[in-house]
Amino acid sequence: MFILHCSDADGKSVSLRYAPHASSLTNMDGTPVLASRRLTQEHRWEDAVRISPQQPGRKLANPTVLKIQLGLGCNYTCSYCNQSSQVDAMAMTKTADAYAFLVDLDKWLKEPPARIEFWGGEPLLYFRKLAILVPELDKRFPDAEFSMVTNGSLLTEEIVEFIARYDICITVSHDGPGQHLRGEDPFEDPKRGDLLKALWQERKTGERMWFSSVLTPDNSDPAALRRWFVETLGDESVVTSLEGVVATHDDQSLAGPGVWNAEQYRSLKDAVAASFETGEALLIPALREKARSFMESLLSGTPSTSMGQKCGMDRSDHVAVDLHSNVLTCHNTGANAQHGLGSALAMDEVRLDTSTHWANRECCSHCPVLQLCGGSCMYLEGEQFAQSCENEYQFGLGVLDGTLRRALGLKLDRIEGDVRRPARRKVIPIAMEDSFVRA
Helix, strand or coil: CEEEEEECCCCCEEEEEEECCCCEEEECCCCECCCCCCCCCCCCCCCCCCCCCCCCECCCCCCCEEEEECCCCCCCCCCCCCCHHHHHHCCCCCCCHHHHHHHHHHHHCCCCCCEEEEECCCHHHHHHHHHHHHHHHHHHCCCCEEEEEECCCCCCHHHHHHHHHCCEEEEEECCHHHHHHCCCCHHHCHHHHHHHHHHHHHHCCCCCEEEEEEEECCECCHHHHHHHHHHHHCCCCCCEEEEEECCCCCHHHHCCCCCCCHHHHHHHHHHHHHHHHHCHHHHCHHHHHHHHHHHHHHHHCCCHHHCCCCCCCCCCCEEEEECCCEEECCCCCCCCCCCEEEEHHHHHHCCECCCCCHHHCHHHHCCCCHHHHCCCCCCCCHHHHHHHHHHHHHHHHHHHHHHHHHHHCCEEEEEECCCCCCCCCCCCCCCHHHCCEEC
16 A cells, blocks of 8 residues: 655645555545446456466467567667667578478467567568568468567668558657667658658558657657657657667666666656646557556556566467577567577477566565556566666656646655665665655
8 A cells, every 4th residue: 555645736735545456546534536437347357377487377379469570680789679688599590481480380370369460670671581471471360460660771662562561550669859879760861761751651540650769868758759750750640659668688778778867767757747737648659558557447446466567478378489480488589598488389388487477576566656567577687677677667657647647636746655676786866855755
């Protein structure tokens, strides 16, 4: 149980009791803040599987989401890439392996997936593999949704036409005004920029394309990010979202771009919260859905026992494979080290023993933004997890504050309760009067 100490528009203090494990938000006298739907809409919640190396998860041969890892190669070297540490563990594949993959798929896949995702590295670096896989998968699974995340720098007219023909949902990973902090900007090349704009014009109907950014210490204002894309594309309807806040998957990100100081965290929280007041957050799917899900949890009393990891890869029906049919922890990992879980051709033997569900981490079980976060990266440990968790936590505080401002007209001043944070090697001093949190 936590006490959210807030202030209203007149500066009057308002305190609320919040229990994230029960999704309960009440006034201090115990009366509910929001009208409850618990009595009118009975819901039977299923407990999430709480995986750990000691209690590994399983994978199914009838996944609803199939993630195909084409390779971890990329034409960019982004400073905070969450895949770079896994490149040496990647199982090398040839274009011909795409044909073998399709043959093997018939041997293990029992039912059509609802969604098929094509992943790199940079997936367009493997366009010859895509040219083999996509048409055949489209024939086999005409109702499946195809999607792909790309940096957009390798687009050609042929690829734009290919994407349109097979109706592939496209996410362009681009950090807007902060793109220079991670690497090259395809918009600075006139030809590449024109192709990106042409792809947007072709894909924008029905939100078949959007741009997605990572929040970093020097690029943490989601509203400014959205305005940059609006101005660059000259289109108020452009869809911009967030991959989230930067995580620390390796020593390079721990050495700089993944580490924030107290003032940078404060700027992040203020910018995120302010975006809800202005309404910009409601135009950014990642923020809008976080707030919507949080409000829904309060209305429905979503128990934390039903919560899996935010990425979904703890689920048995979310399966990532490479072109050798190796099952992976997730699409960001390689098969030739600990994240190779076995072969899809022997799915009954596959065990997800590389990851830890949030319920098995003390900090997550004592976190006021659990329902907004869903746990940081499930396979990180040690300093990498601790720093990634802190970044997610501070981001979550901004979303919580913004949601309270938008829904209740209350500004979050501080949180009182048993908040437990993972120990970090680098301690960032934050004065108690400047912090949201007070024990």
